Amino acid sequence: MTPVSRSAAQLRDDTAAGGLSPSGTVKAAIARAREVGAGPERLNIFAWSNDDDAREHAANCLDQMSDTTPGLLLGVPVAIKDNIATLTLPTTCGSHILDGYVSPYEATVVRKLREAGAIPFGKTNMDEFAMGSSTEHSAYGPTRNPLAPDRVPGGSSGGSAAAVAAGIVPVALGSETGGSVRQPASFCGVVGVKPTYGRVSRFGLVAFASSLDNVGVVGATVDDAARGLHVIAGHDRLDSTSADLPVPVYHEAAAGSVKGMVIGKPKEYFPETLDPRIRARCDEALERLKALGAVVRDVSLPNTAMAIPVYYIVAPAEASSNLARFDGVRYGLRIEGDGLRGMYEATRSQGFGPEVTRRILLGTYVLSAGYYDAYYRKAQQVRTLIAADFGRVFASGVDLLFTPTTPTTAFRIGAISDPYEMYMSDIFTVTANLAGIPAMSQPIGLVDGLPVGGQFMAAHFDEMKMFAAAYALERAQAAQGRA
Amino acid sequence: MSISIDDVRHIAALARLGLTDARAASLVGELSTILGHMDVLSTLDTRGVQPAIGVGARGLPTRWDSGPPIPLERSLDAFAPSLREGLLLVPRLSSHESVEEG
């Protein structure tokens, strides 16, 4: 068995037992990354990587643990999305406007990874400033899906999902604003987790839409994702929206079961137009859960159809403000123009790509005088209704919701050019971000050889239940596969 | 809701985004189409509904009035585009013109 095919738990145990050296693990990961990067497929998974940097982290990983018991991710290489601040590699958010920018401070999640013995391994490619669902919109070119290189890996955390799917790392950090971890996990046949808003510190995550942003985890398996989340979760005084609540040991959910759990099947996520083959995979998963003792109940989340309009008002509005700091004054790209105004306009119009420009304009418009009430305020009111839908369902005795993660499987590179059509790929994922609840995607089968993702959603801070069901479903699928 | 070329010019100015005429013209259509999809929200009665602010938060945490600040591993010299004697330089502004400048 090569290091790269080991799970996070195996890597950690073998490293702790001395049977595996971190430098050996990194060597294998580098070799695998080269293989998928250099071949005809040229997956373009990493925006920034540096073999020496990875080796140095491997050499240090034993020293950097915060205590003497082996960290939960000791010797585990973890790829990090390019919008999470790291000290030794650039942090450019897939954008020309941050060309050459290396953060002089480190994100809380990266510090936690290092303290758990993990080996930071490269910065993964992404849609510029996480605005996109395909990882086609990066200043560093598109990333390809390792399972079908003519197709997109999903986005915006496409590089992170691809790094795991390609077997380079068992765990990668991504970020979510409207499904940017779950959707690419679904497209790449891996596990993607978006925790409860506030569960994981955002300090050092370059903001897209602050009230929706989360750091999320991609794992090759449910267990890889659970361990990754356990390491990065927890209160951080540097993030005022971080929750001061104890963090459960998520991988202990492996011992749980779904017996007696009520799993809601929201009808709005299974519309008549849904691809019948995706519906079939979902039904199979629900049957498995039933066989394990879960009760499946039809439920309704009536405001679901409003989620995309709400999301595409709230997220661009916050983005238009969050991206104002990229002005050529203190860091990043600067292009001189006619006076100050000219410098601003040249820097920003040449630094941002078309989708980012479009969203900044959209966000500026919905916040501007005369339109605020009709758009932004209205959207935030409807957001309250969407959150209330979930609250009502979970209060009625439903433990988890199960839905498809995406309405389609991975599409071909270049297939979607209409922005709004692209926005619709997030239709089943944006609701969890709007409501702030945890959600995760895991593989539930194939359609035409392409992976399909199934999504669990839970009440605020109920990640343990979600993981328990995900572990159980994964085990049942594996058993079926062996049978 | 459709928006005009003047609207596009106005918001591009607010957002300090330079647009070519061709790009501005195509954005009129792109943004109008997107905003058209938002009109569905107006069909919902939201009277008395609080806007979602601080979702899930239990008040605002504060910090003690003391240092040290979060350290910078590299100083401004390492990343500022234009720096002289520790000051960040920008194209000349006239004094007293603050927000309104240019």
Added chain:
Amino acid sequence: MSNAELDAISADWEMVVGLEVHVQLKTRTKAFCSCSIEFGAPPNRNTCPVCLALPGALPVLNAHAVELATRTSLALNCTVQPVSVFARKNYFYPDLPKGYQISQFDKPLATGGWLEIGARADGSPIRIGVTRVHMEEDAGKSIHDRYTGVSAIDLNRSGTPLVEIVSEPDMRSSEQAGAYLRVLKQILEYIDVSDVSMEEGSLRVDANVSARRRGETTLGTKAEVKNMNSFFGVERALEVEFIRQVGVLKAGGTVQQQTMLWDATRNEVRPSRAKEGSHDYRYFPEPDLPPLVLATDWIEKMRHDMPELPAQRRTRFAKDYGLNEYGVDVLTANPRLAEYYEAVARASGDPKASANWVMGEVLAQLKHTGDTIETFRVRPADVAELLGLMRDGIVTQSAAKKIFIQMIATGDRPAQIAERDGLVKVDDDAQLVAWIDEVLAEMPAEAQRFRDGEKRLQGVLVGAVMKKSKGRADPKQLNQLLAGRFTV
């Protein structure tokens, strides 16, 4: 501009003024990060990921800034809101690193207060409404005249906590505006929330002013006047702008809603180059900061712990220390001086003598040395001890003044100085008589005239003896002895 012109139009026209005052709060660190706000650091030294607006950095609110802002609100008789919301005010400027200022907009910290700026002829108080008090952060500094062709940005000030205090348009003259500012400044000094120095920029004033015919009840179109750097400048700017507006109105024109900049050297206002409609700040609730929730108990504790306010102290000083109006005014003008006086009065047990000494000698010496009461070297306890030496007849008033100078110069205690410099009062008859005889011998003409009944010469002779005694002679005893010398 002339006062005559102002007086002439004021017969028919009324000035309406509202003020927006920005005050830097006296914290150790910035509003949303732990950088120091000390003055005078090298450029951009007091900066961090948060106040440089580096990608991914987040704000965390300074608890002490909330305390100081709440204290300010309560001192201005405002209702402190149990829930207030931070908002982003979006605009581009190089000294605003995030491209937005964190402020408060539709849900400010406090609303509905007032303060009194004096009394009308009938004795009723003149109250000026305080619309709101909200918290926000300061921008950095733009330096335009240092290098050619470029402006220079220093972000040391970026993120300094501010409160903005917005008044109702309740003021009707430049004098009232000046009075409001002086009363406000005094309150802020008393509650110790700010250095309140307009010269140093810790207090900044923007004015909204409009004009209307006397008797009208609706408000005219207002102009905003900025760029004043003293209270005097505010008053002059208001007068100049008022005269300008009345001129426009009298000519049948309309006042434009615009920003005017005060030019103190030319004594004129001119319109800012701002394009109309160019500010659209796109306020929205700051998603990085949940709403600020203040418990009622906490607000009540802040009210309970409120330092004494100027009006309360004036009343108390008059009542407890029997001071007259002039004494109260002088001694309460500055809270540190009031505290100093009170410490002297308490330690000496003689409020009258303390008041006389502090108003006389202490203020004179402060003026002489250029010190402030905060940096004044002599401790109140030592002044009280000196007053005690006088009261107990150990030193004369004249010697006490000499001792006080030495106290300032050396920091030594008064008894020590009196002893060392031989300034203890001499009441030994033999010594006093010896000095008297010496003086009578040295000034035979005056002695003779005194002896012949020219009583006013007693002062001259006593003065001469005092001088000979270096101020140590007990004046009362001396007078008796001198008189006695000629009745035998």
